[in-house]
Amino acid sequence: MKQAGTLFLLLTLLFSSCKESKSKKYLPSSVGAINSMVVVIDSELWKGSVGDTIRRHFAAPVVGMPMDEPLFTIDQVAPKFFTGSIRNTRSILYVMEDSLNLAHVKTDMYASPQRVGVIKGTSKDEIIENVRAKADDIITAFKDMEIEAAQKRFERSLSKETVLQDKFGISLNIPSIYKVGKQEDNFVWIDREIQRGTANITVYEMPADSFSNDSTLVKDIVAMRDSIGALYIPGPDVPNKITHMRTEPAFAPYVYPAEIGGLKGVEVRGLWDIKNFPMAGPFLTYILNDKENNRKLVLEGFVFAPATEKRNDLFELEAILKTFKIEGVKN
Numbered sequence: 001m002k003q004a005g006t007l008f009l010l011l012t013l014l015f016s017s018c019k020e021s022k023s024k025k026y027l028p029s030s031v032g033a034i035n036s037m038v039v040v041i042d043s044e045l046w047k048g049s050v051g052d053t054i055r056r057h058f059a060a061p062v063v064g065m066p067m068d069e070p071l072f073t074i075d076q077v078a079p080k081f082f083t084g085s086i087r088n089t090r091s092i093l094y095v096m097e098d099s100l101n102l103a104h105v106k107t108d109m110y111a112s113p114q115r116v117g118v119i120k121g122t123s124k125d126e127i128i129e130n131v132r133a134k135a136d137d138i139i140t141a142f143k144d145m146e147i148e149a150a151q152k153r154f155e156r157s158l159s160k161e162t163v164l165q166d167k168f169g170i171s172l173n174i175p176s177i178y179k180v181g182k183q184e185d186n187f188v189w190i191d192r193e194i195q196r197g198t199a200n201i202t203v204y205e206m207p208a209d210s211f212s213n214d215s216t217l218v219k220d221i222v223a224m225r226d227s228i229g230a231l232y233i234p235g236p237d238v239p240n241k242i243t244h245m246r247t248e249p250a251f252a253p254y255v256y257p258a259e260i261g262g263l264k265g266v267e268v269r270g271l272w273d274i275k276n277f278p279m280a281g282p283f284l285t286y287i288l289n290d291k292e293n294n295r296k297l298v299l300e301g302f303v304f305a306p307a308t309e310k311r312n313d314l315f316e317l318e319a320i321l322k323t324f325k326i327e328g329v330k331n
Contacts, residue, residue, distance in 0.1 A: 025108075027108055027110065027111050027112040027114075028088055028110075028111050028112075029088070029111060029112065030088050030089065030090040030111035030112060030113055030114045031085070031088050031089060031090065031111070032089045032090040032091060033073065034146060034150070034312050034315065035071070035072055035073060035146060035311060035312060035315060036072060036073040036074075036075070036089075036090075036091070037058065037072045037073070037074055037075070037089070037090075037091035037092065037093060037142060038074075038075050038076075038077055038082075038086060038089045038091070038092050038093070039054060039058075039074055039075070039076045039077070039092075039093045039095065040077050040078075040079055040082045040092060040093065040094045040095065040096075041054075041076060041077075041078070041079075041093075041094075041095040041096065042078060042079065042096065042097070043076070043078050045095065045096075045097065045124070045127070046076050048124070049124060049128060050095065050124055050127050050128055050131070051076075053128045053131045053132065054074075054093070054095065054131055055074070057131065057132070057135035057136075057139070058070075058071060058072050058074060058093065058135065058138075058139065059071060059072060059074055062311050062314075063254050063269050064253065064254055064269030064270045064271065064282050064283070064284070065271075065282050065310060065311065065314075066271055066280055066281060066282060066310070069309055069310070069311040070311075071139065072091070072139075072142070079096065082094075087109075087110040087111070088110055088111035088114075089111075089114075090111070090113065090114055090115070090145065090146070090149065091114075091115055091142040091145070091146070092109075092114070092115070092116045092117070093116075093117045093119070093138065094116060094117065094118045094119070095119045095120075095127060095131070096119075096120055096127075097120070097121060097122070097123070097124065097127060098120040098121070098122065099122060100120045100122075101120065101121050101122055101126050101130070102118070102119075102120050102130070103117075103118065103119045103120070103130040103131075103133060103134035104117075104118055104134070105117050105118070105134075105137065105138055105141045106118060113145050113148065113149060114145075115138075115141045115142055115145050117134070117138035117141070117142075119131055119134060146315070146319075147318065147319045147322055150315070150316060150319035151173060151319050151322070151323055154173050154174070154175050154319070154320070154323070155173065157175060157176045157177075158173055158174065158175065158176060159174045159175065159176045159178055160176070161174070161180055161190075163180055163183055163188055164188060164203060165327050167183070167185075167186075167188060167203075168188075168203060168205060168297065169293070169326060169327055170203070170297065170324060170325065170326055170327055171323075171324070171325050171327045172201070172203075172299075172320055172321065172323050172324055172325075173320065173323035174190060174201070174320055175192075175320075177192045178190050178191065178192045178199075178201065179191065179192065182232065184232060186204050186205060187202065187203075187204045187228070187231070187232045188202065188203045188204070189201070189202050189232065189233070190202075190203075194303070194305055194313050195305060195308055196305050196306060196307070196308050197281075197303065197304040197305030197306065197308070198303075198304050198305075199301070199303055199313050199316065199317055200301065200302050200303070200304070200317075201299070201300065201301050201317060201320065201321070202228075202232075202233075202298075202299075202300045202302075203297070203298065203299055203300075204228060204298050205290075205295045205296060205297050205298065206224065206287075206295065206296040206297075206298060207295065207296065208289075208290075208291070208294045208295050208296060210224070210296050211287065211296065217255065217266075218252055218253065218255060221247075221253065221255065221266075221268055221285075221287070222247045222252075222253065224298070225245075225246070225247045225272075225283075225285070225300075226246040226247055228298075229244045229245030229246050229272075230244045230246075233245035235274035235275065235276070235277045235279065236274070236277055236279075238276055238277055241276040241277070242275065242276060243274055243275055243276050243277045244274065244275055245272055245273075245274055245275075245302075246272065246273060246274070246275050247270060247271070247272060247273075248270065248271035248272060248273045248280060249273075251270060251271050252270070253268050253269060253270025253271075254268070254269045254270060255267070255268050256268075256269075258286055258288075260286055260288060260299075260321070260322055260324045261288075261324040261325045261326060262326070263288040263289060263290055263297070263324075263326070264288070264289055265286060265287045265288035265289050265296075265297075266286070266287050267284070267285070267286055268283075268284070268285040268286075268287065269282070269283070269284055269285075270282070270283060271283070272302055279304065279306075281302060281303045281304045281305065281310060282302065282303055282310055282314050283300060283301065283302035283303075284300065284301045284302070284314055284317060284318055284321070285298065285299070285300040285301075286298070286299045286300075286321055286324070288324075290326070292326075293326075299321045299324060300321075301314065301317025301318065301320065301321055302317075303317070
Protein backbone atom coordinates (compact mmCIF):
# COMPACT_ATOMS: atom_id res chain seq x y z
CA MET A 1 0.00 0.00 0.00
CA LYS A 2 2.85 2.35 0.82
CA GLN A 3 4.48 1.70 -2.59
CA ALA A 4 1.15 2.23 -4.37
CA GLY A 5 0.67 5.52 -2.57
CA THR A 6 4.16 6.68 -3.50
CA LEU A 7 3.59 5.69 -7.15
CA PHE A 8 0.29 7.59 -7.21
CA LEU A 9 2.00 10.70 -5.80
CA LEU A 10 4.78 10.52 -8.40
CA LEU A 11 2.26 10.13 -11.24
CA THR A 12 0.28 13.09 -9.91
CA LEU A 13 3.40 15.30 -9.77
CA LEU A 14 4.43 14.20 -13.27
CA PHE A 15 0.99 14.95 -14.69
CA SER A 16 0.89 18.36 -12.99
CA SER A 17 4.37 19.18 -14.28
CA CYS A 18 3.47 18.25 -17.86
CA LYS A 19 0.25 20.25 -17.69
CA GLU A 20 2.09 23.29 -16.32
CA SER A 21 4.80 23.12 -19.00
CA LYS A 22 2.18 22.97 -21.75
CA SER A 23 0.33 25.98 -20.33
CA LYS A 24 3.49 28.10 -20.26
CA LYS A 25 4.11 30.15 -23.37
CA TYR A 26 7.80 30.57 -24.11
CA LEU A 27 8.37 33.78 -26.05
CA PRO A 28 11.43 35.28 -27.75
CA SER A 29 12.84 38.57 -26.56
CA SER A 30 11.22 41.56 -28.21
CA VAL A 31 13.19 43.82 -30.53
CA GLY A 32 12.98 47.40 -31.73
CA ALA A 33 14.74 50.73 -31.46
CA ILE A 34 13.84 52.92 -28.50
CA ASN A 35 10.58 54.84 -29.00
CA SER A 36 9.79 53.07 -32.25
CA MET A 37 6.64 51.19 -33.23
CA VAL A 38 5.15 49.17 -36.06
CA VAL A 39 1.67 49.97 -37.35
CA VAL A 40 0.07 46.96 -39.02
CA ILE A 41 -2.56 48.40 -41.35
CA ASP A 42 -3.75 48.12 -44.92
CA SER A 43 -1.84 50.58 -47.09
CA GLU A 44 -5.00 52.27 -48.36
CA LEU A 45 -6.17 52.96 -44.82
CA TRP A 46 -2.70 54.25 -43.92
CA LYS A 47 -2.72 56.75 -46.79
CA GLY A 48 -6.11 58.17 -45.87
CA SER A 49 -7.93 59.70 -42.90
CA VAL A 50 -7.31 56.67 -40.67
CA GLY A 51 -3.55 56.97 -41.14
CA ASP A 52 -3.74 60.73 -40.60
CA THR A 53 -5.48 60.16 -37.24
CA ILE A 54 -2.92 57.58 -36.17
CA ARG A 55 -0.03 59.88 -37.04
CA ARG A 56 -1.72 62.81 -35.30
CA HIS A 57 -1.64 60.89 -32.02
CA PHE A 58 1.36 58.56 -32.17
CA ALA A 59 3.71 60.89 -34.08
CA ALA A 60 2.68 64.03 -32.19
CA PRO A 61 5.61 66.28 -31.23
CA VAL A 62 7.22 65.53 -27.87
CA VAL A 63 6.38 68.29 -25.40
CA GLY A 64 9.14 70.70 -24.41
CA MET A 65 11.63 70.04 -27.21
CA PRO A 66 13.56 72.73 -29.10
CA MET A 67 12.57 71.19 -32.44
CA ASP A 68 9.73 68.89 -33.41
CA GLU A 69 10.47 65.23 -32.69
CA PRO A 70 7.70 62.60 -32.76
CA LEU A 71 6.57 60.54 -29.76
CA PHE A 72 7.32 57.40 -31.78
CA THR A 73 9.21 56.62 -34.96
CA ILE A 74 6.65 54.69 -37.01
CA ASP A 75 7.05 51.92 -39.58
CA GLN A 76 3.92 50.86 -41.45
CA VAL A 77 3.46 47.25 -42.50
CA ALA A 78 0.58 45.72 -44.49
CA PRO A 79 -1.06 42.77 -42.67
CA LYS A 80 0.15 40.23 -45.24
CA PHE A 81 3.76 41.17 -44.48
CA PHE A 82 3.31 41.00 -40.70
CA THR A 83 5.20 37.74 -40.33
CA GLY A 84 8.45 36.33 -38.93
CA SER A 85 10.71 38.48 -36.79
CA ILE A 86 8.71 41.67 -37.32
CA ARG A 87 6.11 40.18 -34.97
CA ASN A 88 8.71 40.41 -32.21
CA THR A 89 8.69 44.21 -32.34
CA ARG A 90 8.26 45.66 -28.85
CA SER A 91 5.45 48.14 -29.66
CA ILE A 92 2.81 47.20 -32.24
CA LEU A 93 -0.42 48.90 -33.28
CA TYR A 94 -2.74 46.59 -35.25
CA VAL A 95 -5.53 48.45 -37.07
CA MET A 96 -8.09 46.94 -39.43
CA GLU A 97 -11.59 47.26 -40.82
CA ASP A 98 -13.52 44.30 -39.44
CA SER A 99 -16.90 42.99 -38.37
CA LEU A 100 -15.90 43.84 -34.78
CA ASN A 101 -15.81 47.27 -33.15
CA LEU A 102 -13.17 47.27 -30.39
CA ALA A 103 -9.98 48.83 -29.04
CA HIS A 104 -7.72 47.35 -26.40
CA VAL A 105 -4.10 46.58 -25.47
CA LYS A 106 -2.65 43.07 -25.35
CA THR A 107 0.51 42.00 -23.56
CA ASP A 108 3.29 39.71 -24.87
CA MET A 109 1.42 38.24 -27.84
CA TYR A 110 4.48 37.25 -29.89
CA ALA A 111 7.48 38.30 -27.75
CA SER A 112 8.35 39.69 -24.33
CA PRO A 113 8.21 42.44 -23.26
CA GLN A 114 5.64 43.55 -25.82
CA ARG A 115 2.48 45.62 -26.05
CA VAL A 116 0.06 45.30 -28.95
CA GLY A 117 -2.65 47.91 -29.39
CA VAL A 118 -5.55 46.42 -31.33
CA ILE A 119 -8.07 48.75 -32.97
CA LYS A 120 -10.90 47.51 -35.16
CA GLY A 121 -14.08 49.02 -36.58
CA THR A 122 -16.81 48.19 -39.09
CA SER A 123 -16.06 51.40 -40.98
CA LYS A 124 -13.33 54.00 -41.32
CA ASP A 125 -15.28 56.36 -39.08
CA GLU A 126 -15.51 53.74 -36.33
CA ILE A 127 -11.78 53.03 -36.57
CA ILE A 128 -10.99 56.74 -36.31
CA GLU A 129 -13.30 57.07 -33.30
CA ASN A 130 -11.59 54.12 -31.60
CA VAL A 131 -8.12 55.52 -32.32
CA ARG A 132 -9.12 58.83 -30.75
CA ALA A 133 -10.67 57.10 -27.72
CA LYS A 134 -7.85 54.65 -27.03
CA ALA A 135 -4.68 56.39 -28.30
CA ASP A 136 -3.69 57.89 -24.93
CA ASP A 137 -4.02 54.53 -23.15
CA ILE A 138 -1.97 52.76 -25.82
CA ILE A 139 0.71 55.47 -25.79
CA THR A 140 0.94 55.19 -22.00
CA ALA A 141 1.28 51.39 -22.27
CA PHE A 142 4.03 51.73 -24.90
CA LYS A 143 5.92 54.39 -22.91
CA ASP A 144 5.69 52.52 -19.60
CA MET A 145 7.09 49.41 -21.28
CA GLU A 146 9.90 51.43 -22.90
CA ILE A 147 10.81 52.91 -19.51
CA GLU A 148 10.95 49.45 -17.92
CA ALA A 149 13.01 48.05 -20.81
CA ALA A 150 15.49 50.92 -20.51
CA GLN A 151 15.77 50.45 -16.74
CA LYS A 152 16.56 46.75 -17.22
CA ARG A 153 19.34 47.69 -19.64
CA PHE A 154 20.82 50.01 -16.99
CA GLU A 155 21.15 47.07 -14.58
CA ARG A 156 23.87 45.53 -16.76
CA SER A 157 26.36 48.10 -15.49
CA LEU A 158 25.31 50.49 -12.73
CA SER A 159 27.35 53.28 -11.18
CA LYS A 160 28.71 52.49 -7.74
CA GLU A 161 28.86 56.17 -6.71
CA THR A 162 27.25 56.82 -3.31
CA VAL A 163 27.10 60.62 -3.44
CA LEU A 164 23.28 60.74 -3.70
CA GLN A 165 22.91 58.38 -0.76
CA ASP A 166 25.47 60.31 1.26
CA LYS A 167 24.02 63.77 0.61
CA PHE A 168 20.30 63.19 0.21
CA GLY A 169 19.55 59.65 1.41
CA ILE A 170 18.25 58.62 -2.01
CA SER A 171 19.25 56.33 -4.86
CA LEU A 172 18.96 56.35 -8.64
CA ASN A 173 19.90 53.48 -10.93
CA ILE A 174 22.45 55.34 -13.04
CA PRO A 175 24.51 53.61 -15.75
CA SER A 176 28.21 53.49 -14.97
CA ILE A 177 29.00 55.67 -18.00
CA TYR A 178 27.69 58.66 -16.02
CA LYS A 179 30.21 60.41 -13.76
CA VAL A 180 29.89 62.91 -10.91
CA GLY A 181 30.99 66.27 -12.28
CA LYS A 182 30.21 68.61 -9.39
CA GLN A 183 28.99 68.34 -5.81
CA GLU A 184 28.21 71.05 -3.28
CA ASP A 185 26.44 70.99 0.08
CA ASN A 186 23.01 70.93 -1.56
CA PHE A 187 23.75 70.12 -5.18
CA VAL A 188 25.04 67.17 -7.23
CA TRP A 189 25.65 67.21 -10.98
CA ILE A 190 26.18 63.92 -12.84
CA ASP A 191 26.72 63.70 -16.59
CA ARG A 192 27.95 61.71 -19.56
CA GLU A 193 29.07 62.48 -23.07
CA ILE A 194 26.63 61.86 -25.93
CA GLN A 195 26.83 62.63 -29.62
CA ARG A 196 27.88 66.29 -29.89
CA GLY A 197 27.09 67.10 -26.28
CA THR A 198 26.16 65.84 -22.82
CA ALA A 199 23.27 64.23 -20.93
CA ASN A 200 23.01 65.62 -17.42
CA ILE A 201 21.37 64.88 -14.06
CA THR A 202 21.16 67.32 -11.18
CA VAL A 203 19.76 66.71 -7.69
CA TYR A 204 19.10 69.22 -4.92
CA GLU A 205 16.54 69.96 -2.22
CA MET A 206 14.29 72.88 -1.36
CA PRO A 207 12.44 73.86 1.84
CA ALA A 208 9.28 71.87 2.53
CA ASP A 209 7.06 74.95 2.23
CA SER A 210 8.29 75.83 -1.28
CA PHE A 211 5.62 76.13 -4.01
CA SER A 212 2.76 76.53 -1.54
CA ASN A 213 0.79 78.87 -3.82
CA ASP A 214 -0.80 77.11 -6.80
CA SER A 215 -1.48 80.39 -8.59
CA THR A 216 2.25 81.17 -8.80
CA LEU A 217 3.52 77.60 -9.22
CA VAL A 218 5.01 77.97 -12.70
CA LYS A 219 6.59 81.33 -11.85
CA ASP A 220 8.07 79.87 -8.64
CA ILE A 221 9.47 76.83 -10.48
CA VAL A 222 11.16 79.09 -13.03
CA ALA A 223 12.61 81.25 -10.25
CA MET A 224 13.96 78.15 -8.48
CA ARG A 225 15.60 76.76 -11.62
CA ASP A 226 17.11 80.13 -12.51
CA SER A 227 18.56 80.63 -9.04
CA ILE A 228 20.08 77.13 -9.03
CA GLY A 229 21.52 77.77 -12.49
CA ALA A 230 23.07 81.03 -11.33
CA LEU A 231 24.64 79.30 -8.32
CA TYR A 232 25.86 76.02 -9.79
CA ILE A 233 25.61 75.83 -13.61
CA PRO A 234 27.76 78.53 -15.21
CA GLY A 235 27.92 79.17 -18.94
CA PRO A 236 31.01 79.82 -21.08
CA ASP A 237 33.21 82.79 -20.26
CA VAL A 238 32.04 85.91 -22.12
CA PRO A 239 33.85 89.20 -21.49
CA ASN A 240 31.74 91.60 -19.41
CA LYS A 241 28.78 89.19 -19.40
CA ILE A 242 27.20 86.99 -16.73
CA THR A 243 26.37 83.56 -18.12
CA HIS A 244 24.51 80.72 -16.45
CA MET A 245 21.71 78.23 -17.08
CA ARG A 246 18.16 79.49 -16.77
CA THR A 247 14.67 78.58 -17.99
CA GLU A 248 14.16 79.83 -21.54
CA PRO A 249 12.23 83.07 -20.86
CA ALA A 250 10.22 82.96 -24.09
CA PHE A 251 8.50 79.63 -23.31
CA ALA A 252 6.61 78.72 -20.13
CA PRO A 253 7.32 75.15 -19.01
CA TYR A 254 4.63 72.45 -18.94
CA VAL A 255 3.67 71.14 -15.49
CA TYR A 256 1.92 67.83 -14.75
CA PRO A 257 1.11 65.87 -11.58
CA ALA A 258 3.58 63.03 -10.91
CA GLU A 259 4.47 60.31 -8.42
CA ILE A 260 7.84 58.55 -8.22
CA GLY A 261 9.21 56.23 -5.58
CA GLY A 262 6.13 56.72 -3.42
CA LEU A 263 6.44 60.52 -3.36
CA LYS A 264 3.91 62.80 -5.04
CA GLY A 265 4.87 65.97 -6.82
CA VAL A 266 5.02 67.50 -10.27
CA GLU A 267 6.76 66.80 -13.56
CA VAL A 268 8.05 69.86 -15.41
CA ARG A 269 9.09 69.89 -19.07
CA GLY A 270 10.52 72.81 -20.96
CA LEU A 271 13.54 74.48 -22.49
CA TRP A 272 16.68 75.77 -20.80
CA ASP A 273 19.13 78.27 -22.22
CA ILE A 274 22.30 80.06 -21.15
CA LYS A 275 21.89 83.71 -20.26
CA ASN A 276 23.93 85.91 -22.63
CA PHE A 277 25.12 82.94 -24.72
CA PRO A 278 23.51 80.93 -27.58
CA MET A 279 23.11 77.51 -25.91
CA ALA A 280 19.82 75.74 -25.23
CA GLY A 281 18.10 72.38 -24.92
CA PRO A 282 15.26 70.44 -23.25
CA PHE A 283 14.89 69.64 -19.56
CA LEU A 284 12.74 67.34 -17.44
CA THR A 285 12.32 68.08 -13.73
CA TYR A 286 10.58 66.20 -10.92
CA ILE A 287 9.77 68.16 -7.75
CA LEU A 288 8.77 65.66 -5.06
CA ASN A 289 7.15 66.30 -1.70
CA ASP A 290 9.23 64.40 0.87
CA LYS A 291 7.18 65.05 4.00
CA GLU A 292 9.05 62.52 6.12
CA ASN A 293 12.31 64.41 5.66
CA ASN A 294 10.67 67.85 5.67
CA ARG A 295 11.85 68.92 2.23
CA LYS A 296 11.10 69.13 -1.47
CA LEU A 297 13.45 66.98 -3.56
CA VAL A 298 14.31 68.15 -7.06
CA LEU A 299 15.56 65.70 -9.68
CA GLU A 300 16.38 67.08 -13.11
CA GLY A 301 17.64 65.79 -16.42
CA PHE A 302 18.73 68.07 -19.24
CA VAL A 303 20.36 67.53 -22.60
CA PHE A 304 22.90 69.65 -24.48
CA ALA A 305 23.39 68.45 -28.05
CA PRO A 306 23.22 71.21 -30.66
CA ALA A 307 21.66 70.42 -34.05
CA THR A 308 20.88 66.80 -33.14
CA GLU A 309 17.76 64.92 -32.11
CA LYS A 310 17.39 64.78 -28.33
CA ARG A 311 14.23 62.72 -27.76
CA ASN A 312 15.94 59.45 -26.88
CA ASP A 313 18.60 61.09 -24.70
CA LEU A 314 15.94 62.88 -22.66
CA PHE A 315 13.95 59.64 -22.50
CA GLU A 316 16.97 57.86 -21.02
CA LEU A 317 17.20 60.54 -18.35
CA GLU A 318 13.48 60.11 -17.62
CA ALA A 319 13.99 56.36 -17.19
CA ILE A 320 16.87 57.01 -14.76
CA LEU A 321 14.95 59.55 -12.70
CA LYS A 322 12.00 57.17 -12.43
CA THR A 323 14.21 54.66 -10.56
CA PHE A 324 14.25 57.11 -7.62
CA LYS A 325 14.01 55.61 -4.14
CA ILE A 326 14.35 56.98 -0.62
CA GLU A 327 17.15 54.96 0.96
CA GLY A 328 17.42 56.57 4.37
CA VAL A 329 18.03 59.78 6.28
CA LYS A 330 20.78 61.85 4.71
CA ASN A 331 24.03 62.44 6.57
